[in-house]
Amino acid sequence: MQPAASLSTSSEVHLWSEALGTSSGCRSISNAEVLFREGDEASGFYEVLSGTLRGYKIFADGSRQIISFSYPGDIVGFGHGEAFRFDCDAIADTKVRFIPKNSLLKAIKEQPELGERLLTMASDELAHTQDLSILLCRKSAAERIASFLLNIATRSNWRPGVALALPMCRQDIADHLGLTIETVSRTITKMRARRVIDIPTRSSFVVNDMAALRHAAQAEDTVH
């Protein structure tokens, strides 16, 4: 079996370090290590270079909401003011680059178009979060799972028959999509029975029928 293709949008990698003219601030995080906690001073952003980050909140009743998974090329840290608003840790060995806010603001003064790009990235993140709201609000369990897998397939450079990495465990998926682990498992089993996907290992999947997957994810499109 081939190794599962990893998630990467490599065009974005090193995006900011170039603009800032610095090569500092790299950091390696091992699996399950915490990058920051809710309440920590948010003095900058993190650019994911490799691996996967998991942003989440834990509630008083013990339940957990996973707000985002961040893959290489993603920036973590928008949507936080002075302090981080949720916890963030790694679900695999991960490399990140720290981008201090003050150096970024300084750079923006010299390169105003950088500020525009930053605002665009914040907008994109907002758009993504709104899509998530819609997903959680309007979709059935099957549609949520399908959308989730489709999202990963789209971010990875998917090609027919190639195994894709599924770096998070079932519980993580459940806590991200607002489902229980049992429902996640059952739904994936059904999709496998219908030959839409294949699960060669627990932490990877193959899309056999992309059209069917898209169809199962449905309801993405507005009427316009």
Next chain:
Amino acid sequence: MQPAASLSTSSEVHLWSEALGTSSGCRSISNAEVLFREGDEASGFYEVLSGTLRGYKIFADGSRQIISFSYPGDIVGFGHGEAFRFDCDAIADTKVRFIPKNSLLKAIKEQPELGERLLTMASDELAHTQDLSILLCRKSAAERIASFLLNIATRSNWRPGVALALPMCRQDIADHLGLTIETVSRTITKMRARRVIDIPTRSSFVVNDMAALRHAAQAEDTVH
């Protein structure tokens, strides 16, 4: 009966026009009139001066997701790139001020702290959307309704016994919270039966027992 208190965070009103040194771009929109549509060129932001805006998407299956209600002081237009990503209309007679992006970018070059403030507002909107995700994902119908009413009460300058405006219809609330109109109606009826709130008219409500309302909205707090 007193007229219902209107939603207003007046400290923010005229925020940007001051910084931009312009008084232009005001526009009045009547009830149900469209401000912009998905796909329209997003050449700027709108600041709500009075009334209420409704941002929404309509899907191929005919269902609708209301993404946001915007009250006086709110800025509409973050999270859109070149083009608006959802439709927006008024659910009451509404006044808005248009803030062109290019004049804003020009102003930022002279006042960099303005850019920071803009980024903060985008962050706040992102945080609000994330909260909405959590609401939709983790809460029961009763908790959603309670959170929604609590949110309005907090934004309005609530005082005990005062009637608050509920400018949107039941279907709007349902489409915002990911519920059906029947569930919204039933849930409100139950809250009224328990004397937590009162519904003097269709489009207003009174919070009788703020502690109970907060309790019903619960699960807001993280463990930290």
Next chain:
DNA sequence: CGCTAGCTTGATGGTACTCAACCGCAGTGG
């Protein structure tokens, strides 16, 4: 070979959706 963690599968029940009828108010016209 036995242990464990993560996952799967099964049985049951509750919450919210669906379909349907009804209510109350406002506007309209005879």
Next chain:
DNA sequence: CCACTGCGGTTGAGTACCATCAAGCTAGCG
């Protein structure tokens, strides 16, 4: 003045989906 109509909202009965509780399975590892 009153019947008619339309719309937004409420209430009721039945159902589907997903959560819960519980047990069994599988891969990996000492």
